[in-house]
Amino acid sequence: MLLRDAIERIVLDHPGYGYRRVTAELRRQAWAVNHKRVLRIMRQEARLCQIQRTWVTTTDSRHGLTVYPNLLTGLELPRPNQAWVADLTYVRVPTTFVYLACVLDAWSRRCVGWQLSSTIDTHRTLAALDGAIAVRQPAPGLIHHADRGGQDASGAYTARLTAIGAQISMSANGNPYDNAKAERCFKTRKREEV
Numbered sequence: 001m002l003l004r005d006a007i008e009r010i011v012l013d014h015p016g017y018g019y020r021r022v023t024a025e026l027r028r029q030a031w032a033v034n035h036k037r038v039l040r041i042m043r044q045e046a047r048l049c050q051i052q053r054t055w056v057t058t059t060d061s062r063h064g065l066t067v068y069p070n071l072l073t074g075l076e077l078p079r080p081n082q083a084w085v086a087d088l089t090y091v092r093v094p095t096t097f098v099y100l101a102c103v104l105d106a107w108s109r110r111c112v113g114w115q116l117s118s119t120i121d122t123h124r125t126l127a128a129l130d131g132a133i134a135v136r137q138p139a140p141g142l143i144h145h146a147d148r149g150g151q152d153a154s155g156a157y158t159a160r161l162t163a164i165g166a167q168i169s170m171s172a173n174g175n176p177y178d179n180a181k182a183e184r185c186f187k188t189r190k191r192e193e194v
Helices: 002-013 019-028 035-044 122-136 155-163 176-191
Strands: 083-092 097-105 111-117 143-146 167-170
Touching (some): 002 019, 083 122, 097 122, 122 155, 155 167
């Protein structure tokens, strides 16, 4: 009963704690207890954490803007600045979400331009692109690949790409694998959210 009371106090103090964190906290309080026992007790007492994940949409591909073909399919990349991939993701902070626009070199997977903002708009993605252009100064012929989001297909964004002589490439509709190089960069960051 003392162990059940200790678990209940921890769960009430920290509603987001699962059985692993509860077990760690019990050990910090000098309890010699196994995580399997804590899990069993939390199940019996209906104290398991039920976090509702929030889905944040960062791509709105239903727009009337020009959509370009995918130029990266089967392309070998022998050197840097041959192709860039761009994407948006969200980062959870304690009270809200912020959005990260990122441009990566597809050859090295290095972030060459980024911008953090509380809103999703073309100005933020354009700032990330401008940062990448300033740092890398790419030669004409660069392939710039992104998903079909309105920010990446906007007139200002495509005009900037055209001005530097870049070829514009976009993912197929509803196919996240076409922009996998950019998505892979964000994969671990989404799982590390607190």
